[in-house]
Amino acid sequence: MERALVVLETGEDGQTILREASELAAGVDAHLDVLALMTPEEYEEKRESLEAAGKGEHTTYNERAVLDNLRQRSEGTVEETLDGLDLDWDVVAARLGDSETEADRILQSAEKNDTDHVFLTGKKRSPTGKAVFGDRAQAIILNFDGPVTTLLG
Numbered sequence: 001m002e003r004a005l006v007v008l009e010t011g012e013d014g015q016t017i018l019r020e021a022s023e024l025a026a027g028v029d030a031h032l033d034v035l036a037l038m039t040p041e042e043y044e045e046k047r048e049s050l051e052a053a054g055k056g057e058h059t060t061y062n063e064r065a066v067l068d069n070l071r072q073r074s075e076g077t078v079e080e081t082l083d084g085l086d087l088d089w090d091v092v093a094a095r096l097g098d099s100e101t102e103a104d105r106i107l108q109s110a111e112k113n114d115t116d117h118v119f120l121t122g123k124k125r126s127p128t129g130k131a132v133f134g135d136r137a138q139a140i141i142l143n144f145d146g147p148v149t150t151l152l153g
Helices: 012-027 042-052 063-082 102-112 127-133 134-143
Strands: 005-008 031-036 088-095 117-122 146-152
Touching: 005 012, 005 102, 012 031, 012 063, 012 117, 012 146, 031 042, 031 063, 031 102, 031 127, 042 063, 063 088, 102 117, 102 127, 102 134, 134 146
Parallel strands: 005 031, 005 117, 031 088, 117 146
Antiparallel strands: none
16 A cells, blocks of 8 residues: 545544554555545535624635635544654545535545545445445445445444
8 A cells, every 4th residue: 555545534433444544554654645525515504604704804715715624624633533643644625516426526536646545434234225325335345446445334
């Protein structure tokens, strides 16, 4: 492994997969990219929240400002989780397009950064549930050309 990608999630499972990915990456001196995703709904909510907090400044918050905010918050989470681990890492913040799935964005990021290992959380679902609702982890496993480590919560 030379370059790994971990999808940043909130909650205990997200912290666990981030810790595991970072320890493995540090052990083989690999670079770790941390992908923080924002849905279109989260983007609008955050943009409106930033504009409301900045009233009087006549500032309109665009995609770059919102993603910078997401990146800064995510970097704080990563620093806290890694707690001094000697590792080369970067946070990549991205907003999903309206018709784009999380799996699409994860695969695009992995390809763009020459990722050779992906780490992410998943949900336990029955085969029927996967067929009806789709499954992000399954899509990554089937479409990524390399190892995928999942933590099922």
